Amino acid sequence: MRILSGIQPSGELHIGNYLGAIKNWIKLQNEKNECWFFVADYHSLTENYNPKEKSKEILNLATDLLALGLDPKKSTIFQQSQIESHANLAWIFNTLVRMSELERMTQYKDKASIQKENVNIGLFGYPILMAADILIYKADAVPVGEDQIQHLELTRDIAHRFNEKFGQTFPEPKSLLTETPRIMSLLDPTKKMSKSGGEKSYIALTDFPEIIQEKIKSAVSDTGGGKDKRGGENLLEIFNAFAETKNGQSEYSNYKRYHEEGTLKYAEFKPALAELISNYFADYRAKRAELLENPDFVKNVLTEGNKKTSAIAEATLQEVKQKLGLII
Ligand code: ADP
Ligand code: TRP
Numbered sequence: 379m380r381i382l383s384g385i386q387p388s389g390e391l392h393i394g395n396y397l398g399a400i401k402n403w404i405k406l407q408n409e410k411n412e413c414w415f416f417v418a419d420y421h422s423l424t425e426n427y428n429p430k431e432k433s434k435e436i437l438n439l440a441t442d443l444l445a446l447g448l449d450p451k452k453s454t455i456f457q458q459s460q461i462e463s464h465a466n467l468a469w470i471f472n473t474l475v476r477m478s479e480l481e482r483m484t485q486y487k488d489k490a491s492i493q494k495e496n497v498n499i500g501l502f503g504y505p506i507l508m509a510a511d512i513l514i515y516k517a518d519a520v521p522v523g524e525d526q527i528q529h530l531e532l533t534r535d536i537a538h539r540f541n542e543k544f545g546q547t548f549p550e551p552k553s554l555l556t557e558t559p560r561i562m563s564l565l566d567p568t569k570k571m572s573k574s575g576g577e578k579s580y581i582a583l584t585d586f587p588e589i590i591q592e593k594i595k596s597a598v599s600d601t602g603g604g605k606d607k608r609g610g611e612n613l614l615e616i617f618n619a620f621a622e623t624k625n626g627q628s629e630y631s632n633y634k635r636y637h638e639e640g641t642l643k644y645a646e647f648k649p650a651l652a653e654l655i656s657n658y659f660a661d662y663r664a665k666r667a668e669l670l671e672n673p674d675f676v677k678n679v680l681t682e683g684n685k686k687t688s689a690i691a692e693a694t695l696q697e698v699k700q701k702l703g704l705i706i
Contacts, residue, residue: 379406379411379412379518379519380411380412380414380515380516380517380518380519381403381406381407381411381412381413381414381517381518381519381520381521381554382413382414382415382416382511382512382515382517382520382551383399383403383414383415383416383520383521383522384415384416384417384418384421384458384508384511385399385400385415385417385418385439385443386417386418386419386421386422386425387417387418387419387422387432387435387436387438387439388422388425388427388435388573389435389573390573390582390583390584391439391442391582391583391584392571392572392573392580392581392582392583393561393571393580393581393583393616393655394523394560394561394570394571394572394580395523396446396583397556397558397561397616397619398522398523398524398555398556398558398559398560398561399521399522399523399556400443400446401556402521402554402555402556403415403443403448403453403521404446404447404448406521406554407447407448407449407452407453408452410452413452413453413454414453414454414456414515414517414687415443415448415453415454415455415456416455416456416457416458416511416683416687417436417439417440417456417457417458417680418458418508418511419432419436419457419458419459420458420459420464420465420507421458421504421507421508422435423500424489424498424500424501424504425489425493425496425501426493426496436457436680437673437676437677440455440457440676440679440680441666441669441670441673441676442583442666443455444665444669444676444679445662445663445665445666445668445669446583446662450679450682450683454683454686454687455679455680455683456680456683456684456686456687457680457683457684458511460680460684460688461684461687461688461691462688463514463688463691463692463694463695464507464510464511464514464691465507465510466695467510467513467514467691467694467695467698468503468506468507468509468510470698470702471506471509471510471536471540472503472506474536474539474540474543475506475532475536479532479535480502480503480505480506483504483505483528483529483532484525484528485504485505485525485526485528485529486501486502486504486505489501492574504529505528505529505532505533506532506536508529508533509529509532509533509536509537512530512533512551513533513536513537513540513548513551513694514691514694514695515687515690515691515694516548516549516694517549517551518549518551518552519551519552519553519554520533520551520552520553520554521553521554521555521556522553522554522555523555523556523559523560524555524559524560524570525560525570526553527553527555530551530552530553533551534550534551536548537549537550537551538550540698544698544701544702545701547697547698547701557619558615558616558619561612561615561616562608562609562612563575563579563580564578564579564580564581564593564594564596564597564598564612565578565579565596565597565598566579566598567598567608567609567611567612568608578593578596580593581593581594581655583659583662584663584666586656587652587653587656590652590655590656591649591652591653591656593652594613594648594649594651594652594655595648595649595652597609597613597648599613599644599648604640607637610637610642610644611637613647613648613651614630614633614634614637616651616655617629617630617633617647617650617651617654618630618634620654620655620658621654626654629650633647
């Protein structure tokens with residue numbers, strides 16, 4: 379299968395990003411698929427940002443992806459803005475999508491309500507650039523978290539529409555979800571964990587063990603006198619996702635049973651959960667520290683990835699231009 383996915387360089391990665399998407403990227407890569415992963419820096423311009431920080435954010439994200447286990451020998455890792463044909467194809471797709479389709483997009487509505495003073499056209503057209511990112515490589519499958527499913531549906535609609543109008547060109551790519559496609563905020567279990575929820579609402583992958591302990595300690599568990607169990611369930615789901623050993627799995631089964639019976643002792647469970655997460659990311663923290671000493675290596679990975687990618691993307695763009703009658 380040809381796998382493709384991207385992630386925006388806008389702030390630090392959290393365990394929602396990892397459990398919903400990146401963990402799957404690494405698994406798919408190691409299962410010998412043809413994998414393409416990229417830093418979606420053009421998408422990140424649709425949010426408020428500081429141009430002095432952007433290049434650092436791009437490099438930091440690439441560093442994180444490598445430290446988590448993406449391997450440039452197995453996957454092509456590149457930078458979206460350096461492959462000019464993505465935005466070109468997005469322009470063509472702009473003419474195939476109605477405004478009403480974009481107005482329905484949940485992520486657009488959410489983000490527009492957060493950045494009321496900056497509801498820019500890029501934010502509105504975000505899913506179209508995303509469709510171009512995917513279709514330009516004729517990807518078969520896209521590993522993402524649940525919040526991106528609506529964008530993938532639009533991508534399939536665009537592919538279908540294009541094929542009907544101009545002849546078979548694009549496969550209709552499917553989304554690939556993990557077992558934890560939607561991790562909830564530590565402070566509000568009705569909202570998805572997200573950078574925009576504030577520092578205490580998520581665990582960043584770079585958080586030190588003491589910080590993880592503090593954040594888990596203040597995480598909302600069961601509320602309403604134990605009637606609303608969603609906070610506790612979210613914490614249990616996180617435990618389950620990180621408990622990979624047999625021992626960890628049996629601990630999880632016990633905690634889960636106590637939770638169902640209403641006898642779970644959070645004073646025991648929470649520190650155990652925090653320790654589990656800290657240990658899980660110990661290797662990542664060490665690898666990341668090493669890579670930060672060697673930014674040229676990381677830059678080089680992206681440059682090589684860009685080189686490999688541009689010719690393929692350009693070929694699809696030419697094929698599309700040909701089908702539209704633009705080549706004279
Ligand atoms: P954020 O909402 O924190 O800005 P992004 O939009 O950058 O996160 O998401 C990057 C990737 O991580 C996407 O594939 C997205 O679906 C996934 N993802 C984000 N938040 C979560 C979450 N809470 N649970 C599972 N997956 C998530
Ligand atoms: N929209 C994705 C997110 O918020 C990032 C993204 C951009 C993406 N282009 C993509 C994901 C193409 C998968 C495929 O995380």
